[in-house]
Amino acid sequence: MKYYTDEELIQRIENYGEELAYSDGSLIDPMWLAEKIRERFKQKDQQREYIAKRCDIAAEHMGHTLISELMEERY
Numbered sequence: 001m002k003y004y005t006d007e008e009l010i011q012r013i014e015n016y017g018e019e020l021a022y023s024d025g026s027l028i029d030p031m032w033l034a035e036k037i038r039e040r041f042k043q044k045d046q047q048r049e050y051i052a053k054r055c056d057i058a059a060e061h062m063g064h065t066l067i068s069e070l071m072e073e074r075y
Contacts, residue, residue, distance in 0.1 A: 006041045010034045 004012075014034045059067050 006037075010037055013037065 014030050016030055
């Protein structure tokens, strides 16, 4: 299975053209759809950064070693 980057997926949608249509027959604007996907990716990145920051703060408080040991034990 090939791994596609987020940008590669967006480009594929942009290049797909106006062949995309809703079930009612109206066309989906690929540029609009690509922009919505970009926004979603940005949201995902912000969420990931927030979670990483929280985990790092917890690790500083609890200790990285304890967390590593718990992960190894699949707590």
